[in-house]
Amino acid sequence: MDLHTLVPLTTGITLLTCVLAVLGVHSYAAGKAQRQALVDRLAATGQAPAGGRRRRFADLDHRLRRTKAGRKLELRLAATGLDITPGEFSVCLLAAVAGLWLIGQAALAPFFGPLAGLLGVWAAAQFLNWQRQKRIEKFINQLPELARILANATQAGLALRTAISMAAEELEAPAGEELGKVAAQLAVGASMDDALGELADRLPSRELVVLVTTLVLSNRAGGQVVSALRNLTETLEERKETRREVRTQLSQVSLTSYAVPVLGVGSLFLMNGVKDGALERMTGSPAGQAAVIVAFALYAIGFVLIRRLSRIDV
Incomplete structure (x- = not known):
């Protein structure tokens, strides 16, 4: 692996590590705030816990709340029960997208950088949906x-x-x-x-x-x-x-729906590992890029269809 590939890969891994560290701090602060709220019995009065953490990115959060998209994001975060503001979530999302972009570009090929960034946005949306459904x-x-x-x-x-x-x-x-x-x-x-x-x-x-x-x-x-x-x-x-x-x-069917896209992404790493630079040469032409996009679209359709067919309203 040459220096040009190692630098963006290291940068991407560093960004993802920072995101995980921030999420860990948020989880610790949320647990501490909930414990203090339980002790002081403040949940019924609507007051904030005495041990609540200080909010980060207050200016960005204030600007986001004034927009329609920011208000929708605030409602989605409130439905999940996560102790995180729209500004904090947006910063973490941008850092994760940038890290995945650099990792995809360095580990696979430059064409996969934007696709990896879009994958990060989709994963964040799925995470919010999963948290909301778990709370429901x-x-x-x-x-x-x-x-x-x-x-x-x-x-x-x-x-x-x-x-x-x-x-x-x-x-x-x-x-x-x-x-x-x-x-x-x-x-x-x-x-x-x-x-x-x-x-x-x-x-x-x-x-x-x-x-x-x-x-x-x-x-x-x-x-x-x-x-x-x-x-x-x-x-x-x-x-x-x-x-x-x-x-x-339906637990096995749900697991299968997530295994389908994981196998697709894993096959890319396997292909690039067998022959170094194969993906870069494949995506160097419009036909190869179109084939990759169609393949990702088919995996996404398969994921959606499996989830829809396995959904039973009780």
Whole structure:
């Protein structure tokens, strides 16, 4: 490996190491802040933990929040539960894209630099989707207990607002955090419909929509909210078990969907390892570049099709 190849490869690896270090610091700070919040019981009041970390890239974050794309990114980050601002995420994403660009250019061929950068953007989007879906699944698993707490509180004569605040104190994250936001909105004068509607928008799921609809209708027209919540608790418990069985049955298919693109990228490294410079010569012509783009497109289509065919809505 000559000097011209070694320099960008080393630079790319250094950038990725810096990104991993920043993510590690964020994870440590998030855990410390959550522990302090649990000790001080501040989640229900909406106050920031005393041990919260200092935010980085405040100027960039402020400018991003003023744009439409920045506000969308902020909502996506809020849905994941990650303790990171849009500015911090953007800087980490740019560093990761630059590192992957240099690594792809140095390890394979110059043509693969932009493709590796696009792969980094796609991986970041998939990571956010995975974090959001994991948070939604965890919240769905807590819904039976949430419905049971609300039913017991309303049966004891407490108002629905008070029952939500009590559930926010008793439940762990993410249900406790999300209900704490709802309780804070209700405390400053927001309507029950708007507060619960925003909760359903942050963590969309059929189970939560059913619970929110039950609470909203009961709050509007009155009625037997206790019996409705009791029946809903039994239904949510059954759906929870069904979802667990379906997820277990489809775990192998989900793994296959991720193995397909990994095998495609691995074949490139294998080809370049067998004959050094083969990829650079192949991508030196328009026909070779078109073949590579078509191959990546086919792998992406295969990934999407496997995910769509294995998706079962319960």
